[in-house]
Amino acid sequence: MKKIVFLMLAFGICLSDSGPDKEKVKACQGADSVGCCNICCLSSVTQKVGELGEKVVNLAEKITFLETRLQNTEKEVLELRSLTGGSPQVAFSAALMDSGFGNIGPFTTATPLQYKKVFSNTGNSYNPSTGIFTAMVSGMYFFRFSMFNNLASPPNSVVSLMKNSERLTSVWDTNGSDINDMGSNAVVIPLKVGDNVFVQLQPNRLVYDDNMNYNTFSGFLLFTI
Structure with a gap:
């Protein structure tokens, strides 16, 4: 049952895809071969997974950068407060x-x-x-x-x-x-x-x-x- 669901999802990706693999997808339609579907969809699925992975990496880098800036800002505020006793003294x-x-x-x-x-x-x-x-x-x-x-x-x-x-x-x-x-x-x-x-x-x-x-x-x- 799990295998059938996977094949349906994979084949759905193939049908919705556009580009150089679309002709291969059409050739696979009506075929009952798992291997045919895998061949048709492999490059498309791999490409989408790669793009998703790249977006996740970029998002993680941005989060790390913002966390670092926040930590530095908090450190500067604490240093200023320690120097002035919490407020300017003149x-x-x-x-x-x-x-x-x-x-x-x-x-x-x-x-x-x-x-x-x-x-x-x-x-x-x-x-x-x-x-x-x-x-x-x-x-x-x-x-x-x-x-x-x-x-x-x-x-x-x-x-x-x-x-x-x-x-x-x-x-x-x-x-x-x-x-x-x-x-x-x-x-x-x-x-x-x-x-x-x-x-x-x-x-x-x-x-x-x-x-x-x-x-x-x-x-x-x-x-x-």
Whole structure:
């Protein structure tokens, strides 16, 4: 019975096939010889099996490739999480002078203040050599800065918090009856990767600092966006 079913399936393949073996199939029709049918269908069946096997191999290769890419991606994600503790960590705080005392300025042009005494710099986004914070992660940030002077006469102290070339906020102290004045300001702003934030001393102005660290510049990432 199994032999008859096989012969029927094989003969069916022969009848539905087209190509160079079709004439052989016609010659076998009506014959009761198993050998005749086998001869007619052998090349066609072999060809179909070969094509099917080739498709299976190609599919297996694609699955293997995708599995490898997925494993590599998962590995990279795990490595990033291990480096950042699961989320980006960005925070810094610095004071104007790392030693000594005295006035900074005046300068003839607007000049970024270089806060050289670094208290913390998680993420290394702040550069004490330039006084500039550069965003490595897009997100919402908080920044605060303070200003101090020790003046008995002009020039006055004026400093501004800058985002690239945009002035965000400022602290201004004009000459009065006292000689020691201090002020501060703060902002919450969105930054994109590559944005720069710094405190700028305005032209012909100055600030004073010593080991009491009156002038500071701090910031940290609130959350990514």
